[in-house]
Amino acid sequence: MRGAALKTVADLEAVNLVPAESGLDPVAEKYAIGITPAVLDLMDRSDPADPIARQFVPTVAELQTTPEERADPIGDLCHSPVEGIVHRYPDRVLLKAVHVCPVYCRFCFRREMVGPQGLGTLTGSELDAAMDYIASHEEIWEVILTGGDPLVLSPRRLKSLMERLAAIEHVRIVRFHTRVPVVEPERVNDEMVAALLASGKTTYLAVHANHPREFSPDARLAFRRLVDGGVVLISQSVLLRGVNDDVDTLAALMRGFVENRIKPYYLHHPDLAPGTSHFRIGIEEGQKLVAALRGRISGLCQPTYVLDIPGGHGKADIGAGTVAGGDGCFTVRDWQGREHAYPPAE
Ligand SMILES: *Cc1c(COP(=O)(O)O)cnc(C)c1O
Numbered sequence: 001m002r003g004a005a006l007k008t009v010a011d012l013e014a015v016n017l018v019p020a021e022s023g024l025d026p027v028a029e030k031y032a033i034g035i036t037p038a039v040l041d042l043m044d045r046s047d048p049a050d051p052i053a054r055q056f057v058p059t060v061a062e063l064q065t066t067p068e069e070r071a072d073p074i075g076d077l078c079h080s081p082v083e084g085i086v087h088r089y090p091d092r093v094l095l096k097a098v099h100v101c102p103v104y105c106r107f108c109f110r111r112e113m114v115g116p117q118g119l120g121t122l123t124g125s126e127l128d129a130a131m132d133y134i135a136s137h138e139e140i141w142e143v144i145l146t147g148g149d150p151l152v153l154s155p156r157r158l159k160s161l162m163e164r165l166a167a168i169e170h171v172r173i174v175r176f177h178t179r180v181p182v183v184e185p186e187r188v189n190d191e192m193v194a195a196l197l198a199s200g201k202t203t204y205l206a207v208h209a210n211h212p213r214e215f216s217p218d219a220r221l222a223f224r225r226l227v228d229g230g231v232v233l234i235s236q237s238v239l240l241r242g243v244n245d246d247v248d249t250l251a252a253l254m255r256g257f258v259e260n261r262i263k264p265y266y267l268h269h270p271d272l273a274p275g276t277s278h279f280r281i282g283i284e285e286g287q288k289l290v291a292a293l294r295g296r297i298s299g300l301c302q303p304t305y306v307l308d309i310p311g312g313h314g315k316a317d318i319g320a321g322t323v324a325g326g327d328g329c330f331t332v333r334d335w336q337g338r339e340h341a342y343p344p345a346e
């Protein structure tokens, strides 16, 4: 039997993840803490710079905020027509049914909204209103369940949510964004997989992982259950200083996804979330890394490097600028940085 998740500074002290008198109480007051037994198992306790611990163990560096950081870094709140819905692009909405997660990532872009003191779970009537919104907007082709982590819901509750979406004809795709297969893989059992598929729509699931060591045997088993059950898996990672900001780690991460039948989808530039400047790298540095990936690993393993533009303007592809020029004449840069001319159209 595995232990419970660590949720307080005292819990972290009790397992020697942080020293006594760590000064972390003010951090814990602002941002939720959550470390599952599976994540604790992944940590290398002998490495003070362990990339797994760095993602989940709070530090006093989080008390430092910089002027450009904001509580709502990607502008969710200005595109929320009803509680729980974010409608930024015409054909798809986010449905945020819960604002809790099994773990709390120290770099989280929604860190001001998630956690026990966060935005909470939608009430029955709020959920009704969200479903009405989706049903009455025929342009909504895809519903993206995020949060928080939607897979903290019981299979029974997920199934009932999916059955409500099943009744909305114009919704064709249901997508989940989750960290559960990695951080609490035991939740992904047959009942959970059946619930995810209960809408009868095409179901995609974006697995959030940032380091190749997150692919534990239990996580691999969870991925296998999902794919074999009929869920299409795609990846989602955040480029993070001290976690995966080198080509070897990124290459191993992307290959790990592909080996587990997870198609790399997005590599996010870190958002301007409060108290996360120690995780951020520059866009130029990020572009160099993704350009190097191009020559290094299969096309199957290439993610799209994206930035969520602060203020709610949506995502932009910020991968290396490989084409320059004007007047119809172009210079195209290859993966080794060499430039080649490309002729204009007739
Ligand atoms: C990121 C995001 C999406 C999904 O974007 P894709 O490019 O389709 O993955 C949808 N809505 C909002 C509000 C988002 O922030």
Ligand code: SF4
Residues within 6 Å of the ligand: 100, 101, 103, 104, 105, 107, 108, 109, 110, 111, 114, 147, 148, 149, 179
């Ligand atoms: S699982 Fe996602 S929403 Fe939850 S804390 Fe981590 S990044 Fe934030």
